[in-house]
Amino acid sequence: MTDRETGNTIDPKFDANGLLTAVVTDAGTGEVLMLAHMNDVALARTLDSGEAHFWSRSRQKLWKKGESSGNVLRVVEARIDCDQDALWLRCEPAGPACHTGARSCFYRRIENGELVRVR
Amino acid sequence: MTDRETGNTIDPKFDANGLLTAVVTDAGTGEVLMLAHMNDVALARTLDSGEAHFWSRSRQKLWKKGESSGNVLRVVEARIDCDQDALWLRCEPAGPACHTGARSCFYRRIENGELVRVR
Numbered sequence: 035m036t037d038r039e040t041g042n043t044i045d046p047k048f049d050a051n052g053l054l055t056a057v058v059t060d061a062g063t064g065e066v067l068m069l070a071h072m073n074d075v076a077l078a079r080t081l082d083s084g085e086a087h088f089w090s091r092s093r094q095k096l097w098k099k100g101e102s103s104g105n106v107l108r109v110v111e112a113r114i115d116c117d118q119d120a121l122w123l124r125c126e127p128a129g130p131a132c133h134t135g136a137r138s139c140f141y142r143r144i145e146n147g148e149l150v151r152v153r
Numbered sequence: 154m155t156d157r158e159t160g161n162t163i164d165p166k167f168d169a170n171g172l173l174t175a176v177v178t179d180a181g182t183g184e185v186l187m188l189a190h191m192n193d194v195a196l197a198r199t200l201d202s203g204e205a206h207f208w209s210r211s212r213q214k215l216w217k218k219g220e221s222s223g224n225v226l227r228v229v230e231a232r233i234d235c236d237q238d239a240l241w242l243r244c245e246p247a248g249p250a251c252h253t254g255a256r257s258c259f260y261r262r263i264e265n266g267e268l269v270r271v272r
Contacts, residue, residue, distance in 0.1 A: 039253055042261075042268045055188060057176045064183030066232075069174060069239040081263060113185075114268065115258040116251055120188040122259045132235055134158055139234040140241045142161075144200060149161045149233065 039116045046077065047119040053089060054119055058131065060138075061110040061124040067131035068139045070099075072121065084109050086123055105129035158235050165196065166238040172208060173238055177250065179257075180229040180243040186250035187258045189218075191240065203228050205242055224248035 038045050046054055053071040060067055070088040072080065075096055079087040086107035090097045100106030107125040114121055132139040142149040157164050165173055172190040179186055189207040191199065194215055198206040205226035209216045219225030226244040233240055251258040261268040 035253055042270075044263060044266065044268060055174055057185060057188060059178075059183075059185060064178075066176060066178060066185075066241045069176060069234065081266075112263040113259040113271065114261055114263060115188060116253050116255070116260070120258075122185045134154055134235050136235070139239075140232040141235070142233055144163060144231040144233060147163065147200075149163060151161075152232065 038118050044114070045118055046074070046114070047117055048074065049119065051091075053091075054121055056086075056088065056121040056123055058086065058107060058123045058125050061126055065138050066140055067107075067125070067127060067137070077121075080109060080123070081112065086125060099131075100128060103129065103133075105131065107131070157237050163233070164237055165193070165233070166236055167193065168238065170210075172210075173240055175205075175207065175240040175242055177205065177226060177242045177244050180245055184257050185259055186226075186244070186246060186256070196240075199228060199242070200231065205244060218250075219247060222248065222252075224250065226250070 052073050056072050057069050058067045073089040076087040076089045086099045088097050106128045109123050109125050111124040130137050141152055143152050171192050175191050176188050177186045192208040195206040195208050205218045205228060207216050225247045228242050228244050230243040249256050260271055262271050
């Protein structure tokens with residue numbers, strides 16, 4: 035195994051577009067709220083401020099979650115995976131995480147070839 | 154909002170490399186176990202078999218999780234996100250999910266600029 039896997043040094047493995055993948059869960063309920071991407075600046079801002087920042091691939095800009103909606107994500111714990119290309123943020127959400135107004139972006143279950151609304 | 158966001162039709166939005174991102178949690182504990190990618194074949198095999206299949210970007214091949222280690226992931230529930238480019242698989246893991254032998258790939262917390270082993 036490599037130092038990146040076993041060590042205590044933060045050494046993020048950004049992809050060809052300079053991004054990591056970040057999964058956000060609700061620190062209280064454990065529910066997966068959303069999945070988004072971070073460049074080096076978004077990662078630094080998240081760790082410095084304690085509030086989740088991402089890189090919007092569609093808008094090609096840095097984005098603080100909740101900057102317009104107010105639904106910020108306060109980071110309770112940040113974990114990194116074995117090869118340091120993914121983050122798990124355990125957060126306290128100030129409101130719905132999804133732009134549709136749903137608490138989580140994952141509001142549909144796949145069942146018998148169809149999508150079924152969970153809530 | 155679009156049909157992709159509100160409808161009941163599975164209409165995955167594969168990225169430029171033909172991939173979705175999949176996050177796996179332990180259906181029992183809620184812990185995030187791993188994050189990986191799926192092409193159309195991996196998605197179909199996962200839904201048909203009830204066991205998680207992925208696309209290995211490094212090896213450029215289809216991969217059934219646990220095919221060599223035996224540590225398969227039985228899918229209890231599969232959810233898809235608002236824009237259908239990410240999946241959340243709630244699974245029963247047959248053993249450690251991480252190739253390092255850890256239960257979860259996310260075995261280190263970021264704390265004061267360093268990584269701290271969680272378990």
